Amino acid sequence: MENIREILFFLFAFVMMGASFGVILHKNPVKSALFLVVFFVSLASLYGVLGAEFLAVLQVLVYVGAIMVLFLFVIMLIAVRDENFENIGANKGKTMVVFLLVLAFTMQFAALASVLSSDDKINTKTEYSKTIDSAQNLTIEGNAEVLSFHLFEKYILPFELISIVLLIGVIGAVVIAKKNRRRLE
Amino acid sequence: MNNLFQFTDLIAILPQIILITGALLILFCQIVLPRGRVDAAVFISGVSAILALAISLFGLESSVLESIFGGAASSIKYPGFLDEITRLTKIYAFSGHTFWNPFASIYSFAILCCLTFVILMAPKILKELDLNLSEAYQMMLYVGAGLLFFISANDLMTIFISLELSSLPLFVLAAWDRKSKSSNEAGIKYFLLGVFSAAFFLLGTAFLYGATGTMNLLDISALVNENSKMTSETISMVIGGILLIMVGIGFKVAVFPFHAWVPDVYEGSITIVTALMGSLVKIGAVAVFFKIMLLVAKPFAQYLMPAVVIFSVLSMFYGNYTALLQENIKRMFAFSSIAHAGYMASMFYIPDTSKEGYMIHPETSAALFFYVFGYALTTVLVFGTIAYLEKDKPVTFESLKGLSKTNPISAFLLALSALSFAGIPPMIGFFGKFYILRVLLKSDQVFLALMVTINSLIGIYYYARVLFYTYWDFDKEEGTLKTKAFRSAGSWASGIILSLAVLILGFLSDPIFRQALSASYSFR
Numbered sequence: 001m002e003n004i005r006e007i008l009f010f011l012f013a014f015v016m017m018g019a020s021f022g023v024i025l026h027k028n029p030v031k032s033a034l035f036l037v038v039f040f041v042s043l044a045s046l047y048g049v050l051g052a053e054f055l056a057v058l059q060v061l062v063y064v065g066a067i068m069v070l071f072l073f074v075i076m077l078i079a080v081r082d083e084n085f086e087n088i089g090a091n092k093g094k095t096m097v098v099f100l101l102v103l104a105f106t107m108q109f110a111a112l113a114s115v116l117s118s119d120d121k122i123n124t125k126t127e128y129s130k131t132i133d134s135a136q137n138l139t140i141e142g143n144a145e146v147l148s149f150h151l152f153e154k155y156i157l158p159f160e161l162i163s164i165v166l167l168i169g170v171i172g173a174v175v176i177a178k179k180n181r182r183r184l185e
Numbered sequence: 186m187n188n189l190f191q192f193t194d195l196i197a198i199l200p201q202i203i204l205i206t207g208a209l210l211i212l213f214c215q216i217v218l219p220r221g222r223v224d225a226a227v228f229i230s231g232v233s234a235i236l237a238l239a240i241s242l243f244g245l246e247s248s249v250l251e252s253i254f255g256g257a258a259s260s261i262k263y264p265g266f267l268d269e270i271t272r273l274t275k276i277y278a279f280s281g282h283t284f285w286n287p288f289a290s291i292y293s294f295a296i297l298c299c300l301t302f303v304i305l306m307a308p309k310i311l312k313e314l315d316l317n318l319s320e321a322y323q324m325m326l327y328v329g330a331g332l333l334f335f336i337s338a339n340d341l342m343t344i345f346i347s348l349e350l351s352s353l354p355l356f357v358l359a360a361w362d363r364k365s366k367s368s369n370e371a372g373i374k375y376f377l378l379g380v381f382s383a384a385f386f387l388l389g390t391a392f393l394y395g396a397t398g399t400m401n402l403l404d405i406s407a408l409v410n411e412n413s414k415m416t417s418e419t420i421s422m423v424i425g426g427i428l429l430i431m432v433g434i435g436f437k438v439a440v441f442p443f444h445a446w447v448p449d450v451y452e453g454s455i456t457i458v459t460a461l462m463g464s465l466v467k468i469g470a471v472a473v474f475f476k477i478m479l480l481v482a483k484p485f486a487q488y489l490m491p492a493v494v495i496f497s498v499l500s501m502f503y504g505n506y507t508a509l510l511q512e513n514i515k516r517m518f519a520f521s522s523i524a525h526a527g528y529m530a531s532m533f534y535i536p537d538t539s540k541e542g543y544m545i546h547p548e549t550s551a552a553l554f555f556y557v558f559g560y561a562l563t564t565v566l567v568f569g570t571i572a573y574l575e576k577d578k579p580v581t582f583e584s585l586k587g588l589s590k591t592n593p594i595s596a597f598l599l600a601l602s603a604l605s606f607a608g609i610p611p612m613i614g615f616f617g618k619f620y621i622l623r624v625l626l627k628s629d630q631v632f633l634a635l636m637v638t639i640n641s642l643i644g645i646y647y648y649a650r651v652l653f654y655t656y657w658d659f660d661k662e663e664g665t666l667k668t669k670a671f672r673s674a675g676s677w678a679s680g681i682i683l684s685l686a687v688l689i690l691g692f693l694s695d696p697i698f699r700q701a702l703s704a705s706y707s708f709r
Contacts (some may be wrong), residue, residue: 023196046404066586070671151282154280155282155342156279157198157279157282157283157343158282158340158342158343160348161334161343161346161350162328162346164205165196165346165349165350165353168324168327168350168354168357170351171320171324171357172320172324172354172356172357175320175357176357176360176363176372
């Protein structure tokens with residue numbers, strides 16, 4: 001069972017690809033959003049496989065719990081109707097999904113087979129990278145500790161920059177979408 | 186592990202801090218001031234841009250500073266302060282996330298110059314278009330701060346976030362004219378392609394991180410240059426990562442296969458925003474592209490050199506060929522900017538044949554900087570002129586007829602910048618091309634030199650068309666464009682300074698060139 005992480009990785013990667021194709025190609029916006037939920041959950045599982053449980057929990061809480069609910073609210077508030085894809089008919093869309101999934105599955109199966117057959121596994125971590133190793137040995141509390149340490153000491157500058165990026169997002173959205181711009185002056 | 190950060194860390198990002206503080210002050214003024222908010226915003230943004238510009242000069246090599254100002258720089262006695270800052274010119278701050286050295290300093294200087302000129306020109310135009318909101322100036326300051334972080338970042342994470350910080354306000358500015366369909370189109374196109382390119386950049390980052398285990402550019406540089414530590418797997422991952430990052434930044438530089446957004450976005454946005462996009466973003470993206478090539482690409486020259494040559498040659502030919510066919514002036518300059526991106530890209534990876542160890546010819550950095558700086562100044566000048574020229578409908582070649590009679594100043598400035606773009610001797614554009622060709626020939630890149638020469642010749646045709654239409658004595662007595670050139674004091678000031686810079690900066694190229702040369706050694 002040494003290869004269990006590789007097998008899990010390919011399993012979740014496969015589900016993720018299927019879900020993301022579903023997001024793009026499904027006619028019904030609500031179902032597209034639900035496919036996005038599947039995508040986020042499998043992404044969280046991938047974080048879990050990598051040993052970052054805290055990040056996985058956050059992913060589920062923030063994206064699935066908060067953001068997706070907002071998404072669904074917005075979709076429900078505007079009129080829900082099937083998007084009319086004129087070129088990609090319903091059947092064509094389905095064959096497309098099936099075709100792409102089969103393609104993805106074969107590619108991933110080939111990758112998995114090569115991983116299982118080769119002596120040395122896919123070398124995701126080189127001799128320089130100790131980070132993944134050290135993360136695996138951590139408990140959930142340790143995970144959060146490491147994360148906050150990196151966030152507030154080593155990565156303090158990008159962290160602060162992100163806050164400015166978010167501020168720009170808010171201001172930009174207001175400026176572009178506001179009805180009566182005179183009030184802003 | 187030391188504390189969060191120290192005072193020196195804040196010194197290293199002082200220009201950025203000033204710009205962001207200015208932007209937040211504008212936001213604050215909107216809440217506090219009952220009226221005159223826009224005027225306050227113009228004032229604050231102008232002051233903070235000029236202040237940041239002055240501070241960015243402190244990163245230059247002091248010996249070169251003295252050669253510019255004579256003994257004046259050293260005779261000013263602010264006891265300790267100047268020394269303190271020049272001593273700190275080569276610092277790596279925030280645990281290696283950002284640096285402040287001559288490289289960052291010269292490119293910051295170029296960016297802040299262009300930002301200041303755009304801020305000086307913008308108010309009158311925006312007022313006439315009835316789009317004069319204080320948020321516009323706030324967004325411009327954010328763009329400047331983001332690009333300053335972009336070029337001084339030393340960590341792939343910081344580079345990515347500052348890339349977002351600089352592009353997000355530009356998406357907003359591109360869609361600034363809400364009533365115009367083309368502006369909306371420009372905004373959404375720029376947004377989608379920006380997001381698309383960010384995805385490429387992130388994937389490349391992931392590859393580099395996977396191969397080396399660090400995101401610090403200098404650490405990556407040290408690792409990849411040490412052959413013993415690289416296996417064949419990691420080498421292919423690093424090459425893939427660098428290529429993906431090249432694609433991501435190539436969208437911002439607008440080299441050939443990633444150019445598709447340029448004409449529509451440049452044409453659709455308000456012209457003063459186009460000036461911002463064409464100059465600032467180009468400088469920042471070119472600087473970061475060059476920095477990454479300089480630091481990481483050295484051991485993989487045989488794989489990356491062909492990609493660079495393809496980018497460069499194809500952008501030159503595509504940009505020039507399509508620019509020949511344009512009737513709309515803004516679109517013509519947009520396509521010619523792709524050709525100019527090609528000339529710049531020819532500098533991205535020039536091996537030094539004379540020496541064994543240092544693979545990039547040290548003069549490439551200097552030549553590239555001089556070209557980019559001259560190009561950006563001319564771009565601000567030309568789009569600023571067009572912005573004051575156009576009224577309600579876009580400027581075409583047809584409408585330029587007889588412009589030298591109705592509006593001699595705008596005609597002169599258009600002709601001046603067209604000549605500079607074409608590379609006619611006294612203008613700054615000539616010296617840029619001269620330095621590029623010199624470096625290309627010095628390092629035996631005859632093919633690229635030939636391509637640059639041929640394309641400069643093609644370019645002369647459509648730039649000369651601008652002169653032809655503005656100055657040729659058509660039968661018509663008067664031109665159709667009846668607008669006055671530069672209708673405000675600020676735009677007059679920046680127009681005069683810019684045209685002087687385009688005219689005479691070439692003769693003063695020596696100190697700039699030496700400064701840029703010293704910058705190319707800042708990473709060693």
